[in-house]
Amino acid sequence: MKVLIATDKPFAKVAVDGIRKEIEAAGYELVLLEKYTEKQQLLDAVKDVNAIIIRSDIIDAEVFDAAKELKIVVRAGAGYDNVDLDAATAHGVCVMNTPGQNSNAVAELALGMMVYAVRNFYNGTSGSELMGKKLGIHAYGNVGRNVARIAKGFGMEIFAFDAFCPKEVIEKDGVKAADSVEELYSTSDIVSLHIPATAETKESINYELLNKMPKGAILVNTARKEVINETELIKLMQDRVDFKYVTDIMPAADAKFNENFAGRYFSTPKKMGAQTAEANINAGIAAAVQIVGFLNDGCEKFRVNK
Template identity: 70%
Template sequence: MKILVATEKPFAAAAVEGIKKVAQEEGHEIVLLEKYQEKQQLLDAVADVDAMIVRSDKVDKEVLDAAKNLKIVVRAGAGYDSIDTAYAKEKGVVVENTPGQNSNAVAELVFGLLVFTVRNFFNGKSGSELKGKKLGILAFGNVGRNVARIAKGFDMDIYAYDEYCPKDVIEQSGVHAVDSRDDLFKTCDVVSLHIPATPETKSSINYDVVNLMKKGGILLNTARKEVIDEEGLLKLMAEREDLKYITDIKPDADEAFKKFEGRYFSTPKKMGAQTAEANINAGIAAAKQIGAFFKDGCTKFQVNK
């Protein structure tokens, strides 16, 4: 089988070698398309492949129509909103993700950003400490659980809410389970977002929700840009000079947010999975899942059933 690794933001070299090794052991051919600049390059590359491994690359209707032989797409990472999963299902194409492979990398980034924030972006002025602060984790999946694990080392008071995770599971992890998202925002000094972008969550972090935060609150988003109601958050930050918004996903309204100097920070590009370890883990997991699919028909991580 022919497997295309299509990555506008390439994997680490070690990850590519690992992917090749796994594929070759299964008798598959690997084709690389890295740092492509035009969509047509992707459309040409998918024409005769049986499988694809992507990162944040868009796999829309046009790409799926161009891929006549495609049977499976694996997103090397957790979020898969860049793939048209419904249309893939219509076409009989399996879509999978690799949950958990980037989790530690994202969780460590959360605390890199948090320390940077509470120390006033290292501007030389006196800041504050994370010890004793109340941290709220919105969604207690793989990333959320790693965030909780690291937060314990900072001696933070940890709270979480997840609509789909039982409260007793959260409590068993040594974390306070709250009854609702609103309770989380009311209770915590810092709220870290780890929700996917779905029809239910898009623009759900809005003016009213964030306004529930206590004075000096920090909202941290390493999840998805789409979950933020940017217009509402801009309005709130103009009204409340105590709030801070920190993210590794540059907002559409980045220039407007920049006027809140000392209260807003965004990395130039999404950084959550940008570690060599996460690259390697997710890439090799994707290759193994494709191998299992062609060998045994395994679709354990399918997200478009």
């Protein structure tokens, strides 16, 4: 069996070493494709492999067509919208993610971005504090729960809404469960976004919803670019000079945001939520363990396609 690590943004060496240890201990061969610059390099590399570990790399129908021996793809991370799940299923390939491995890293970044925003992007002017602010967590999964844990240390009042998480699960963590997404936004000084990009959520963060937020509101996005209706967010920020937007996913209209909302907008140059040594190692090794479990025993615990 041959396992490929295909990463245009490579894992840290210590992560690759950990992956190699897991794969080779199972008697499999590990091969690397790092910092590739053309899709053809990926298509050539997948031709004879049985398993692939990726990060944000695009695995589409063309890749599945080229990978005749492929049995499993594992996305080292929580999000998996960079993999064509329908094409995977059509080719008989199992797709998994590694939920929870990057959660603390993303949560710490979200809180860091909140501090950056309330302190006016460290521009030398007087800002405000997180203590006493109402924080709304939109989606209470692994990252959202870590955000709540850290935010408690700042003395924030924490609310959460998750259509798929029972209120009692949220409230047992000492977090107040909002009854609706509208209630969450109208209550919160700061909203931290953690929803996935799905047919239902794409562009769901719009003018009407954001305009419910109190004066001086801040939206923090460490989730996905696609959930934001950029046109309506721009209109909102034009209408409300009190509103700030900080994001770990650069908008398509980044230049327009920078031009029009200096001092109220910040985007990282590339997605950095999982870019820590710890998350890098955890997610990579988890991916290797899941591949070995699948190939050896048929374990599909983290399967995300049907």
